[in-house]
Amino acid sequence: MKKIIWFTVLTVLGIVFVAPAILSAALPMIPAGVQPGYNPNMRLSIYSDRVFVQKFTSKINNLTAIGLSIRNPNLKNQSDVIFNIYNLDGTLLRGITISGRNLEDGSFIKLVFPPIADSLNKEYLFSLSTPGAGAEETIEVFLTSMPGESGIIDYSYDGETHSGGTPIVLYGKPESKLATITSVYTSWLSKLLLHR
Amino acid sequence: MKKLLILAIVLRLMVAGFLFHPDIKTFNFQASFLKKGVFNIYSYLTDNKSSLSLKEEYVYFPLAYFTLGVHQIIASPILGSGFDKWLGNADSGTVTLNPNIFKYLLVLKLPYLILDIAVAFILLKFFDDKEKGKKAFTIWLFNPFTIFIIYAFGNIDIFPVFITLISFLLIKKERLLLAAATLGIAAGFKLYPLLFVPFLVLVGKNIREKILLGGIPFLIFGTISLPFLSQAFIQSTLVSGLTTRIFNPGFNVGFGESIIIGLMLFSALFFNALLIDKKPNLLNYWIVLLLIIFSFSHFHIAWLLWIAPFAVILCVKKSQLSLSIFLLALASVLIPLFYQDRSMSISLYRIYSTWFDLLPTPFIAIQKFFDPYNLQSILHSVFAGGAGIITYMIFKKSEEDKNFKKK
Numbered sequence: 001m002k003k004i005i006w007f008t009v010l011t012v013l014g015i016v017f018v019a020p021a022i023l024s025a026a027l028p029m030i031p032a033g034v035q036p037g038y039n040p041n042m043r044l045s046i047y048s049d050r051v052f053v054q055k056f057t058s059k060i061n062n063l064t065a066i067g068l069s070i071r072n073p074n075l076k077n078q079s080d081v082i083f084n085i086y087n088l089d090g091t092l093l094r095g096i097t098i099s100g101r102n103l104e105d106g107s108f109i110k111l112v113f114p115p116i117a118d119s120l121n122k123e124y125l126f127s128l129s130t131p132g133a134g135a136e137e138t139i140e141v142f143l144t145s146m147p148g149e150s151g152i153i154d155y156s157y158d159g160e161t162h163s164g165g166t167p168i169v170l171y172g173k174p175e176s177k178l179a180t181i182t183s184v185y186t187s188w189l190s191k192l193l194l195h196r
Numbered sequence: 197m198k199k200l201l202i203l204a205i206v207l208r209l210m211v212a213g214f215l216f217h218p219d220i221k222t223f224n225f226q227a228s229f230l231k232k233g234v235f236n237i238y239s240y241l242t243d244n245k246s247s248l249s250l251k252e253e254y255v256y257f258p259l260a261y262f263t264l265g266v267h268q269i270i271a272s273p274i275l276g277s278g279f280d281k282w283l284g285n286a287d288s289g290t291v292t293l294n295p296n297i298f299k300y301l302l303v304l305k306l307p308y309l310i311l312d313i314a315v316a317f318i319l320l321k322f323f324d325d326k327e328k329g330k331k332a333f334t335i336w337l338f339n340p341f342t343i344f345i346i347y348a349f350g351n352i353d354i355f356p357v358f359i360t361l362i363s364f365l366l367i368k369k370e371r372l373l374l375a376a377a378t379l380g381i382a383a384g385f386k387l388y389p390l391l392f393v394p395f396l397v398l399v400g401k402n403i404r405e406k407i408l409l410g411g412i413p414f415l416i417f418g419t420i421s422l423p424f425l426s427q428a429f430i431q432s433t434l435v436s437g438l439t440t441r442i443f444n445p446g447f448n449v450g451f452g453e454s455i456i457i458g459l460m461l462f463s464a465l466f467f468n469a470l471l472i473d474k475k476p477n478l479l480n481y482w483i484v485l486l487l488i489i490f491s492f493s494h495f496h497i498a499w500l501l502w503i504a505p506f507a508v509i510l511c512v513k514k515s516q517l518s519l520s521i522f523l524l525a526l527a528s529v530l531i532p533l534f535y536q537d538r539s540m541s542i543s544l545y546r547i548y549s550t551w552f553d554l555l556p557t558p559f560i561a562i563q564k565f566f567d568p569y570n571l572q573s574i575l576h577s578v579f580a581g582g583a584g585i586i587t588y589m590i591f592k593k594s595e596e597d598k599n600f601k602k603k
Contacts, residue, residue, distance in 0.1 A: 001334050005200070011340035012207045015348075016214050020548040023555060030551050034289060171554075184549045191547075194295035 024184040029171040032060035036167040038144040045138040051129040053156040054165045060172035063119035065112040067169040071140035072103040079132035086125045115173040141166040204337035211347035212305040213298045215544045220350035225283040226254045230265025242428040249286040253432035259384035292546040311358040332512045351498035356382040380416025441493045458492035491580035497532035527579045
């Protein structure tokens with residue numbers, strides 16, 4: 001009976017304390033926050049030479065992905081969708097091309113690219129375009145009036161610049177597995193201590 | 197024994213407080229309407245669907261609603277004013293960020309803990325041999341399977357499991373009519389205990405008792421359900437889960453007809469008891485009946501609890517089967533973890549961090565090098581095969597026992 005007691009104690013401790021550490025170590029990236037809320041009726045259409053450019057401050061180091069919600073109405077866009085990240089001086093840092101075929105209507109997608117080192121608190125631009133699409137094959141991004149801590153500053157579209165932009169989530173590559181595990185347990189424990 | 201009990205409770209509290217499945221929030225949101233005076237939850241949810249933040253149907257039977265609702269009323273001073281807001285929060289992203297979630301989960305799972313420990317004590321008393329009783333008590337308290345199923349997933353199955361076990365204790369004490377009544381009460385939480393009624397009828401001593409044994413459970417179940425009988429009730433309870441999954445057609449015999457494997461084996465089991473066994477050992481039949489259900493249906497992980505106390509009794513009675521039962525338990529718990537549903541695996545850990553939402557489910561991770569459905573099928577087939585041999589061993593040993601008695 002002692003064996004079964006030990007087995008159960010170790011299994012439960014494994015489930016409660018070890019499994020979260022393993023999950024933390026397996027995280028390929030960590031988010032800098034949550035996606036700000038947005039009004040689904042406030043959208044901008046992207047097609048042909050209508051390019052959407054977003055200025056933002058990276059709230060995380062080793063920026064490796066940007067998540068945002070994109071519409072592909074009636075899944076009509078089948079063209080290439082080009083996503084580029086630039087320095088403020090216009091130097092292209094990273095570029096990704098995905099097919100419109102892979103864009104579901106309204107889904108949250110993560111655009112993943114090789115990490116940008118020392119990105120914390122630096123300002124960047126990203127552009128989203130689909131030059132091969134006509135006016136009937138647009139993709140759309142949502143606009144938010146509550147940018148929160150997302151890091152968005154302003155956006156340019158059709159020759160005009162406005163404050164705010166599209167609700168994004170920035171992701172960074174973890175500094176180390178140990179740092180991620182520590183971070184997960186710290187936030188969990190702080191929540192446990194806040195517990196009333 | 198006291199130390200063991202304390203250790204067992206500590207282990208359970210850890211899993212109860214730290215692991216979260218969203219179902220417990222959903223059905224407690226629905227049960228919270230009792231304190232607002234809602235009697236018929238089925239029609240209330242249907243009538244007010246558009247204005248409710250969570251729009252799911254209430255899939256359990258009435259006693260579950262009233263038990264959970266009364267528990268919330270009693271626990272409301274501890275739960276505090278923000279509890280109802282948390283229950284009604286439809287934003288899955290922020291539900292686990294609430295720092296009170298530990299308290300909420302511990303309080304909501306407290307009835308499970310009470311019944312779980314009560315099951316251990318019933319098992320202790322189930323055997324005439326004190327040593328065997330202690331063994332059953334320890335196995336129940338110290339097996340990771342029931343702890344994980346009860347406290348991580350937080351379903352209500354421990355209620356009917358507890359009552360069904362009482363029913364078996366009454367059968368053992370030959371108080372059959374009372375046992376039949378408790379089966380009816382258990383069905384007031386979940387329907388599955390009624391599956392056992394045909395076997396209970398067989399042990400009736402005369403026609404009158406057989407009729408009573410067959411009628412009482414349905415009468416009590418009917419009395420519990422009748423005030424709620426409506427389209428909404430039937431749609432939410434009878435047309436969901438168990439009935440549709442157990443009676444899932446197996447193979448086609450042409451012209452739209454098919455043989456339902458689970459039901460076919462259920463029928464075979466019943467006729468074996470009726471025509472061959474004559475005086476069936478009800479415990480064995482109950483275990484085999486549940487093994488048939490798990491072998492031939494796409495079961496919910498919480499259903500595994502139905503068999504757990506009886507598997508413990510079997511482990512104690514026939515210790516040579518313990519390892520096999522352990523392996524089958526392992527296979528059966530693993531199958532649902534490989535479902536595509538996030539809340540069956542990774543999402544259980546959202547209290548620790550919502551970052552885990554970035555991780556693929558075991559289903560997606562396996563998909564990169566193997567078909568996860570195939571893996572589920574392999575595990576399920578292994579389980580079904582093992583269950584077949586366990587069934588054979590159960591009945592074979594019963595024969596030996598009979599021969600031994602004859603000698």
